[in-house]
Amino acid sequence: MPELPEVETTRRSLEPGLVGRRVVGVTVRDRRLRWPIVPEFEARLTGATIATVGRRAKYLLVGTDHGIAMIHLGMSGSLLHVPADTPVVKHDHVDAVLDDGSILRFHDPRRFGSIHWIEGDPADHPLLAALAPEPSETEFDGAYLHRITRGRAVAIKHVLMNGQLVTGVGNIYASEALHLAGINPKIPARRLSMGRCERLVDAVKRTLARAIAAGGSSLRDYVDGAGNRGHFQTESAVYGRDGEACLRCGGTIRLVRQGQRSTYYCPGCQK
DNA sequence: AGCTCACCCTGCGAGC
DNA sequence: TGCTCGCAGGGTGAGC
Structure with a gap:
């Protein structure tokens, strides 16, 4: 479970393969995460083109032209970019199918992770607004x-x-x-x-x-x-x-x- | 406000 | 073999 280095490693490994890709379909198999995935999540994300893969603290921020998917991996979560037709295993809760057939897949056995959909400035989101500065910033001294x-x-x-x-x-x-x-x-x-x-x-x-x-x-x-x-x-x-x-x-x-x-x-x- | 604790959930290894 | 227990990288919210 991911602390900042694991989340940042995930971000870096995903970025090259995701940026520029369009989401053509979204499947949610289990909405019961730390907070339930909102009902409109699939509709909002479908058709969106991924522009950025960012991070704030331990949150991944997948930025699109429709909004931002804010993802926390909790204690046991992982976010994987896998080829088309990769078999679904237990605890694969969410798939976003991309326009090249590949899949961005959220897997989390303990379901302490979360996925939010944000429209607007992510810094204003209640979960991010009160966070301390990033350790890499000069302000953190x-x-x-x-x-x-x-x-x-x-x-x-x-x-x-x-x-x-x-x-x-x-x-x-x-x-x-x-x-x-x-x-x-x-x-x-x-x-x-x-x-x-x-x-x-x-x-x-x-x-x-x-x-x-x-x-x-x-x-x-x-x-x-x-x-x-x-x-x-x-x-x-x-x-x-x-x-x-x-x-x-x-x-x-x-x-x-x-x-x-x-x-x-x-x-x-x-x- | 600061602090402590319970709790969310599944899986795995240790010990009996 | 099968059980029970404790522990696991996180974070929130209640109650003092």
Whole structure:
């Protein structure tokens, strides 16, 4: 499940094959996603020509001359561009058939993903309007992180995973970035100095960039738009490595629960 | 406002 | 073999 690197990898893999294609037919097999797919979705998308394949946080934005399909992959979703007549398997919920016969197919076993149809500025959509700046933007810097953490008693890891404060960072990359920055995931956000905020922002940017370069992480079922797996999971410093030795200090990596999520960190070098 | 928790859903591996 | 349990990459909304 996709964090920003997986969504961005999907976007990049889909873009060349989709831009310029016209949608000639849409089939929805199951509307029951995180939010139900609106009844008019098929009619709006049919006949539209795809102009852009964008991304905002973990949302994919397929822009057309009729409107924008805003797609979230949730925990288990994938968006695949497959050849004509590719057999439909369980959990293939939506197909958009394109004018060359190929199919843009949404697959999501857990149905935590979503598909919205937007007409107008996507930035005004309620789900996007309150999102924090992209990690790659210059606005996301140490001063920003320092400012938004003042007065917050929650653990710094929770801040990284809160989309209103930081976008694109999920459970894997929060652990990874905190390890790279040498910061204990459990410390209250407000206790971070400006210097540590700068280090953490730098670590987030570098972690996400490295993961994108690796094609994302494929822990179980993530694949990009062409069906390829990522390999960042083989480079992870702490995620999924509890009980193993820290590559930096030799300490033992620990697994703890924060909220309902697993956090991996090294008590030896994350203070 | 900030924070914690329950919950949405399916599949898989571990343990009995 | 079959069961039950816990866990999985996300995010919202209720209730304090």
